[in-house]
Amino acid sequence: MIKEATLGAGCFWCIEAVYKEVEGVISVTPGYTGGQTTDPTYKDICTGTTGHAEVARVVYDDEKISFDQLLEVFWFVHDPTQLNRQGNDVGTQYRSSVFYHDQEQKESAERFKQKLEEEQVWDRPIVTEITPLSTFYPAEDYHKDYFELNPGNAYCQAIVRPKVEKFRKVFAHKLKA
Numbered sequence: 001m002i003k004e005a006t007l008g009a010g011c012f013w014c015i016e017a018v019y020k021e022v023e024g025v026i027s028v029t030p031g032y033t034g035g036q037t038t039d040p041t042y043k044d045i046c047t048g049t050t051g052h053a054e055v056a057r058v059v060y061d062d063e064k065i066s067f068d069q070l071l072e073v074f075w076f077v078h079d080p081t082q083l084n085r086q087g088n089d090v091g092t093q094y095r096s097s098v099f100y101h102d103q104e105q106k107e108s109a110e111r112f113k114q115k116l117e118e119e120q121v122w123d124r125p126i127v128t129e130i131t132p133l134s135t136f137y138p139a140e141d142y143h144k145d146y147f148e149l150n151p152g153n154a155y156c157q158a159i160v161r162p163k164v165e166k167f168r169k170v171f172a173h174k175l176k177a
Helices: 012-019 042-046 067-076 103-118 154-170
Strands: 002-009 025-033 053-061 096-100 129-132
Touching (some): 002 025, 002 067, 012 025, 012 154, 067 103, 103 129
Parallel strands (some): 096 129
Antiparallel strands (some): 002 096
């Protein structure tokens, strides 16, 4: 069955690049959700005043990969203890967030988060918000496939590439053939 997940792990270029390589993922669309502005642009989002987060909409085949497996990748590829930031990217638009599509996703995300907290995987508390999905707005076309189309970009070299390479090593068994 085809399902969707909407996840925010800081800059959407990073999370899009990772999820595009996961077996069972059909498509990944960078975008915005969780705010009060209608039809926001990247310029709007960057002000930090729209309330939206940069997210990736992941369309996946749950017969090949489960929502829990998507969450496993999600928790790995960013630091969920940083409030409204990921590294040098600072602002509410970079918050760690799971925007659930249904009650099952909500319960899975809450259970996964609680397990990680109990296991004290990080030295600081997890600040990931788990909230219902509001309207999803796809990002402008130039954000789509950004890492793939801009491998020489300084941000891609310094931030995206190391995350993708680390992900590939740890999740080699989940990569598309």
